[in-house]
Amino acid sequence: MNKKIHLLVLRDILARRYQFGALMVIIGLGIAVYVCLTVAFENIGRSYDRTYRETNFADFTVEIDSAPASTVEEIRGLPNVEAVVGRQVIDTGLVAPGDRLVQARLVGVPADRRPEVNDIVIEVGRYLQPSDTDALLPVLAFADFYGLKPGDTLQVQSPSGLKDFEIAGIVSSPEYLILAESKQDFLASPRRFGVFFLPETRLEQLFGREGEINEVGVVVSNEAAREETLSAVEGVLAPYGVKVATFSEDQPSKAATELDLEGGRQFATLLPALILAVGAFAIYIAMSRLVHAQRTIIGLFRAVGYGTVAIIGHYLLIAAVIAAAGAAGGIAVGYGLSYALTDAYAAALDIPLVTNEFQAVPILVGVLVSLLVSLVAAAVPAWSAARLLPASAMRPSPEVALTKGYSSQVERVFALGRRPPMLLRVSLRNVWRAPRRTFYTVGAISLALLLLVIGFSTFDSMNFTIDKQFGETDRWDVAAAFSASKGEDSLAEARAIDGVTMAEPIYMTPATATSGSEATNVELLAMEPEQRLHGFDLDGGGDAGEILTRGEVILPTGVADKLGVGRGDRLNISTGGRTASLEVGGVSNEAMGGLAYLSMATLEGELGLPAGFNGLLIETASPSKNEPVQMALYEMAGVAGVQIKDEMRNDFQEVLALFSVMIWFVVAFCMVMAAAIVFNTMTVNVLEREREIATMRTLGSSSWFVASALLGESLALGLLAVAPGLVLGTLASSYLMASFQSEFFSMLFHVSTRTYVVVASLVLAAILVSTLPSIRHCDRMNLAEATKVLA
């Protein structure tokens, strides 16, 4: 007996194939996005892991001033050390094609064998040979940017002038999957920064550091004991001036890839969750309508003896069919697209060793989630169907009453206190008459608005952050870094360069900041308290110069949050084997983190660093002077790199432009979603009200009146959603933005008024357009038929 009622499932679905088709598409879309993003990001994560594993990525790295190469063998003998590498890493200048001077990081590697730790992957050409002397291996991102190939020549700046090196091969390095120069500059563009692997003996000889190393990388056998091993290694290196030790997860490129993956994973959950929520709303509305339309049939089935379970089962089965169809399509499409996404992503980020393994879990989750969403959404309508008493079910449906809770005061408000016109009354009361449907529709439109606010406010925040960082925080035009400490004469030399209007000395050195159990690596940036080229924006005000003069530190928001400290707290700063306890004098709102500011005097006095400076912040007379000044600075002795702020800003914007493609995708998607949900609701509304609409037309109302009433109703639904959508969107966006914050970069949250206006207009436009099919339906209605329809 139960079989027969289930046969009706197919018929019910076929009879409403467009509406149910639309539901399957929404569910399918949610599942497809989920499966595609989840599988792709899992694969990308595994590809990273594989790359790190196969290249023997260091568990920690220790930077030192200079140590004899023989210390490597001493470290190898320590317990828990599985592999170790000691090498020279030197920052200098390099002449790229087009005679451009760029910052080059030169890394020494053995020519007769592969490095034991932090190996590289050969993408084009070959590895070094013992016979190679003036050969080098640039990283892929740099080679791609300048169109380099094996056999091309590059000029490396050395103490003895420019030297020609020939490219033997092009490589990927696990340390530079994202071309991060440092934690402070993790979005370096290959336009101005490159990494090059050179034969170590040649590198040492070129820079006069034979038999020396300034960096040690270690792979441990037991990761749990890496802290003790690090201490032991630091013990061995202590006599040679330990600068900073970095665990693999803090390594700039790895930290950046992790952050990137984290963002991707969040997106992979958030976006499908929102789509499926909308799908649930739509299923609820459609199923309620189906139950309503079928009340006489339900009554009949009840009358001939079908039980509650059979009736509920019937409607849940319909929902399950929608879920199954949606999941099947969504999984097929999503899984297919995941390969494309993984490959595109891997190609864009130059991940050398890509893994594309079959993953069953996202598929299983996809099936379960789509079933869950559909069944939950259909549960209430199904239950209400089962509760219908046969007698009342078979009576024609009662007209919806407006007796309870409706206040005509609302109309008066809309009519500005005057007597509300008929059109307004009809529109507004229709919004009220099916309150639950209105609630869910408004909820779904709000979600679309929420997504749009997130999308657009991301643009706003990015632009705001860039403006703040490059406009208010960094007030210099050109910055130079030196490989050794410089004195007054160098400062005078820089100030004398044509086009330089101001030059301020800074001293930068890596350090570890600790507060309680929290520790983080920072770059100490020491400056004169009266400096003008770095703009502080202190939480709660205060004068940065005075704070620095008092010997206190200023932390960027990201670092302060990471350490859990605020103004007045103390923290320990260790560098070069010395530790000082300093008070936090202020927290500065700035995007770039990974820094700690203090005065030159504090650095010398408390931490024992030598007097002098190793960096210059420079203001130029005009942007056209930037490049000549850069060239002139590179002529100075010991210059490791010269950056032009406008170029950094451009690099940043380029990276963000890529990101914006994704946001536009979300924007388009949201508009379709808002339109789909309103289409669904208005279609159901109009079908349900065919008789009264036909009656209006029969009485002589114009099509214009009917169209206006429907548009008014849609508009009212949209307007109801605008406030909650914009508010929730703002909250969700600020939450998301906060979760993107890390110790070395904070996106500064910002929403412009323009965003609110644009988002609301886009959604309202989508809503009005999606009402057009319903209007057309009413226009073409057969009045003779529609007025006699029973209920």
Added chain:
Amino acid sequence: MNDSTSDTPPLSTSAPLLDLRGVAKVFESGQANVTALSDVDLAFQKGELIVVLGPSGSGKTTLLNLLGGLDRPTSGSIAYTGIDIATLSDRDLGRFRREHIGFVFQFFNLIPTLTARENVEFAAELVMQDRHSVDETAERLLNLVGLSERSDHFPSQLSGGEQQRVAIARALAKDPDILLCDEPTGNLDFRTGQQILALLQSLTSERGKTCVLVTHNSAITPIGNRALRLRDGRVQSDEVNSEPVAAADVEW
């Protein structure tokens, strides 16, 4: 202008209000065509109350729909004061309905979101511009159908008979020449039905409206001054009743 209050129905002495010539209506549904009406020649005069009788499926509703401009005949002409409405554009047909026709449906078809008064105002606003006459019309008509007390109730708060009286008030709000009523008492109890019929009767005899009243209940026949019987889409008989009976005196 009240020249039709006499007992005798106005015969073809003056030009007819509605004049049907050779009207046929064929519904094309797949291969099988259904002929709902054929060879219909009829003329209706001002002030007539025409009772249209016939078994289910005989074409009664189809006839009303054609008269009211809800549908167009397959062939033939329907002239309203000499103008063939079958040839009017959709827009003009809409205006014809708005200005000349009042519909009363078997299932009332009140707009559920509007109160009794607003339902009447809705129709009144279609033909009147000024607020004051709309208010006055609604007040007067609800009074006429005896519902001034319930004017702020929504349809769901009214009984079937009350709803039908609101529907009649609504039909009258535009002051149409012609009232088309499809089984107006079909869903009402006997006593309520009687009240509705009495109302329709007074509208024709005292206000000169032309009323076409469709029913399958032959007991109602004597209240009209003309009885039209349909069978299989044809006019079977068309009889004048020179002595209509008051609605209060019929029983079924």
